Amino acid sequence: MKKDLLNFTVGPVMSSEEVRAIGADQVPYFRTQEFSEVMFENERLMIKFAKAGEGARTVFMTGSGTLSMEAAIMNLFSKDDNVIVIDGGSFGHRFVELLEIHEIPHSVIKPEFGHGVTKEQLDAYDEKGYTGFLVNLDETSVGVLYDIKLISEFCRKNKIFLVVDSISSFLCDPFNMEELGVQVMITGSQKALACPPGVSAIVLSKTAVDRVYQNNPRTMYMDLKSALKNGERGQTPFTCAVGILLQINERLREIEKAGGVDIEVERIGGLARYFREKIKDLPYEIISKSLPNAVTPLKPLNGESAYDIFLTLKDRYGIWVCPNGGTLKDEVFRVGHIGALHESDFDTLIDALKEIERN
Amino acid sequence: MKKDLLNFTVGPVMSSEEVRAIGADQVPYFRTQEFSEVMFENERLMIKFAKAGEGARTVFMTGSGTLSMEAAIMNLFSKDDNVIVIDGGSFGHRFVELLEIHEIPHSVIKPEFGHGVTKEQLDAYDEKGYTGFLVNLDETSVGVLYDIKLISEFCRKNKIFLVVDSISSFLCDPFNMEELGVQVMITGSQKALACPPGVSAIVLSKTAVDRVYQNNPRTMYMDLKSALKNGERGQTPFTCAVGILLQINERLREIEKAGGVDIEVERIGGLARYFREKIKDLPYEIISKSLPNAVTPLKPLNGESAYDIFLTLKDRYGIWVCPNGGTLKDEVFRVGHIGALHESDFDTLIDALKEIERN
Numbered sequence: 001m002k003k004d005l006l007n008f009t010v011g012p013v014m015s016s017e018e019v020r021a022i023g024a025d026q027v028p029y030f031r032t033q034e035f036s037e038v039m040f041e042n043e044r045l046m047i048k049f050a051k052a053g054e055g056a057r058t059v060f061m062t063g064s065g066t067l068s069m070e071a072a073i074m075n076l077f078s079k080d081d082n083v084i085v086i087d088g089g090s091f092g093h094r095f096v097e098l099l100e101i102h103e104i105p106h107s108v109i110k111p112e113f114g115h116g117v118t119k120e121q122l123d124a125y126d127e128k129g130y131t132g133f134l135v136n137l138d139e140t141s142v143g144v145l146y147d148i149k150l151i152s153e154f155c156r157k158n159k160i161f162l163v164v165d166s167i168s169s170f171l172c173d174p175f176n177m178e179e180l181g182v183q184v185m186i187t188g189s190q191k192a193l194a195c196p197p198g199v200s201a202i203v204l205s206k207t208a209v210d211r212v213y214q215n216n217p218r219t220m221y222m223d224l225k226s227a228l229k230n231g232e233r234g235q236t237p238f239t240c241a242v243g244i245l246l247q248i249n250e251r252l253r254e255i256e257k258a259g260g261v262d263i264e265v266e267r268i269g270g271l272a273r274y275f276r277e278k279i280k281d282l283p284y285e286i287i288s289k290s291l292p293n294a295v296t297p298l299k300p301l302n303g304e305s306a307y308d309i310f311l312t313l314k315d316r317y318g319i320w321v322c323p324n325g326g327t328l329k330d331e332v333f334r335v336g337h338i339g340a341l342h343e344s345d346f347d348t349l350i351d352a353l354k355e356i357e358r359n
Numbered sequence: 360m361k362k363d364l365l366n367f368t369v370g371p372v373m374s375s376e377e378v379r380a381i382g383a384d385q386v387p388y389f390r391t392q393e394f395s396e397v398m399f400e401n402e403r404l405m406i407k408f409a410k411a412g413e414g415a416r417t418v419f420m421t422g423s424g425t426l427s428m429e430a431a432i433m434n435l436f437s438k439d440d441n442v443i444v445i446d447g448g449s450f451g452h453r454f455v456e457l458l459e460i461h462e463i464p465h466s467v468i469k470p471e472f473g474h475g476v477t478k479e480q481l482d483a484y485d486e487k488g489y490t491g492f493l494v495n496l497d498e499t500s501v502g503v504l505y506d507i508k509l510i511s512e513f514c515r516k517n518k519i520f521l522v523v524d525s526i527s528s529f530l531c532d533p534f535n536m537e538e539l540g541v542q543v544m545i546t547g548s549q550k551a552l553a554c555p556p557g558v559s560a561i562v563l564s565k566t567a568v569d570r571v572y573q574n575n576p577r578t579m580y581m582d583l584k585s586a587l588k589n590g591e592r593g594q595t596p597f598t599c600a601v602g603i604l605l606q607i608n609e610r611l612r613e614i615e616k617a618g619g620v621d622i623e624v625e626r627i628g629g630l631a632r633y634f635r636e637k638i639k640d641l642p643y644e645i646i647s648k649s650l651p652n653a654v655t656p657l658k659p660l661n662g663e664s665a666y667d668i669f670l671t672l673k674d675r676y677g678i679w680v681c682p683n684g685g686t687l688k689d690e691v692f693r694v695g696h697i698g699a700l701h702e703s704d705f706d707t708l709i710d711a712l713k714e715i716e717r718n
Contacts, residue, residue, distance in 0.1 A: 004384075004385065005387065005388070007385065007387075007388060009388045011598060012386040012387070012388065012389070012598075012601055012602075014385050015385065015386070020382075020383045020384070020385070021383060022382075023379075023381075023382030023383050023384075023602065024379045024380060024382050024383035025363075025379070025382075026363065026366065026373050026374065026379070027371040027374070027549070027555045027556065028364065028366075028371070028679075029364070029366060029368045029371065029679040029681070030371070031682065031684075032673070062421070062422050062423055062426075062556070062557055063421050063422045063426065063580065064421055064580075064597040064598045064599070065597070065598065066579065066580055066596075066597040066598075067421075067422065067580045067597075070578070070579050070580050094579075097579060098579055101577055101578065101579055102577060103577075188598070190386070190598060196386045196600065196601065196602040196603075197386065197421070197598045197599065197600055197601055197602070198421055198557040198558075198599075198600030198602070198603060199557075218460055218461065218462075219429070219460065219578075220425065220429050220453075220456060220457055220460055221422065221423075221425055221426045221429050221581075222580075237425075238423040238424070238425040238426075239370060239371070239423045239424065239425075239547070239549060239556045240423070240556065240557075241555065241556055241557030241600065241603075242371055242555065242556055243371075243382065243555040243556070243557070244555075244557060244600075314391070320387075320388040322388070323390065325390075
């Protein structure tokens with residue numbers, strides 16, 4: 001199948017030449033000190049970029065972000081908890097479904113479509129004895145970034161354990177785990193980490209690590225105790241996606257070398273602003289009232305189907321944008337700003353959209 | 360880290376040039392008809408090579424073989440079952456632990472070290488009302504291949520649901536799911552499929568598919584119903600390891616083009632025989648009394664530590680063999696015959712072992 005399309009989806013995204021070169025290497029045997037050193041560095045740089053503070057740990061799970069979402073819920077909450085969850089799109093809704101599957105008591109906040117969560121919405125849950133809070137910071141399905149400061153203050157005041165799915169937000173939007181009192185952060189290899197999909201990562205504060213060791217969930221593959229223990233020697237309990245973990249190492253080092261996480265956030269933010277300025281001339285509405293840096297959700301105003309535009313861009317222009325599913329399929333498509341993209345790539349996309357508009 | 364060592368481990372193994380070239384491509388967006396076609400072909404060829412018969416299905420899970428072992432147990436057995444499990448090494452023992460975690464009643468058969476399972480051992484469980492049987496066909500940790508015909512006959516007579524972990528046996532040893540009445544077969548991308556680790560596959564007979572649809576395990580990521588349903592349109596419920604699935608496609612097509620599964624089994628068997636003939640001249644004991652084609656377990660007879668030989672081969676000769684862990688660490692190492700290996704590679708290994716012997 002064709003793989004050389006210009007890719008503006010929100011994952012898998014385009015990788016740097018250096019990351020791709022590793023994909024062509026033989027995958028090394030990994031029960032070695034050499035691979036452990038790579039894993040130690042991966043853990044250290046993830047903690048540094050998440051600003052997770054003293055005593056924090058990172059575990060790398062071979063699987064999608066959903067695996068890590070489920071692992072976080074199984075290892076950190078129980079039937080004795082009562083969790084607030086924000087359900088503002090398909091990823092927030094996935095958290096709700098996971099809480100249902102694992103029978104964890106919860107209440108759902110449903111923000112207005114395209115909007116963030118408000119202080120009034122949170123205040124309704126103030127001093128009600130809630131113990132946990134789940135939010136996917138960038139609800140990628142509709143391109144809404146929630147106000148993490150607001151949520152952080154609410155959780156601190158109520159002494160609530162805060163778990164943040166940062167799958168599409170890590171390295172894109174300013175984020176400081178320690179300052180915000182975030183206990184757990186989840187991300188995936190195929191988002192702003194710009195590596196192939198197959199690995200997700202969970203960064204745990206010291207408090208979260210202690211909590212994991214107190215729990216005993218019914219699972220082997222998702223048991224974070226075992227992941228943490230093996231991680232102490234730079235290893236994983238089961239055969240991991242060794243190749244992708246080596247690519248993550250290359251990419252984390254690239255970011256560090258270029259100046260660190262703040263520079264990367266600024267770079268992606270710059271691309272988002274560049275595109276949003278240019279799209280103003282075209283008949284699209286940006287549907288989100290609280291935009292993340294990773295993605296811009298667009299609604300065609302000229303009556304065309306969003307999904308048809310996705311297909312035309314793919315088949316006629318060699319460009320992938322990110323289609324929506326379900327009821328939004330014909331209403332919305334999304335343009336990602338993550339991965340190995342440059343301003344000139346967005347010029348190419350804008351030109352294609354203009355040409356489609358003319359025809 | 361160094362990645363160009365000659366690799367005789369049992370995974371990750373060496374990949375063909377064509378498979379590695381795909382690793383250097385950009386990973387394509389996958390919610391497309393083009394990727395669905397790839398997945399349909401992957402499913403079809405897996406079913407063909409497993410000889411799984413009419414109505415069989417394959418699901419691809421992003422994760423290690425252990426993920427698929429746990430998913431199989433959660434989706435196919437319940438507290439109403441009573442399962443026989445063969446615990447002849449660390450992988451068989453993993454099945455036992457999974458049955459304990461998920462509270463599924465079971466009885467354990469422990470074969471003599473280095474030996475297969477005997478008819479007498481099975482007969483002790485005859486007509487006792489057992490409902491399931493779990494075996495990892497090639498207990499890779501000690502290089503023992505169980506007698507699948509014996510097990511198959513026992514299960515057929517007792518109307519027992521047979522699940523086979525073929526992680527290191529698929530494409531290596533003769534295997535015919537339909538003829539043997541095997542209902543579920545599990546394998547991984549990094550074994551004889553010779554792709555990077557990160558994907559495991561479960562082939563289900565029609566009976567097993569029906570059984571999955573009747574169960575309701577408490578899990579989202581391991582829910583095989585959802586994997587089967589999404590597979591009907593060539594998709595996965597969550598972002599999958601797209602790059603590795605494209606590499607699996609290349610590899611399955613390579614095998615098909617070269618004459619199919621029987622030719623591949625013969626090729627790997629030929630390499631195993633070649634190596635075992637040559638190692639006779641050296642002071643090593645082959646500890647298994649029931650050898651699989653994938654691997655030869657060796658015990659040094661000259662008093663040297665097996666783990667030291669592993670380190671010497673790695674650091675001085677640029678060769679990986681597969682070390683053992685736990686109590687066998689100094690007793691046994693293993694030489695794999697899977698991946699992109701040729702007779703000349705085994706000559707290189709034998710020469711290195713001879714040189715170590717002389718020093």
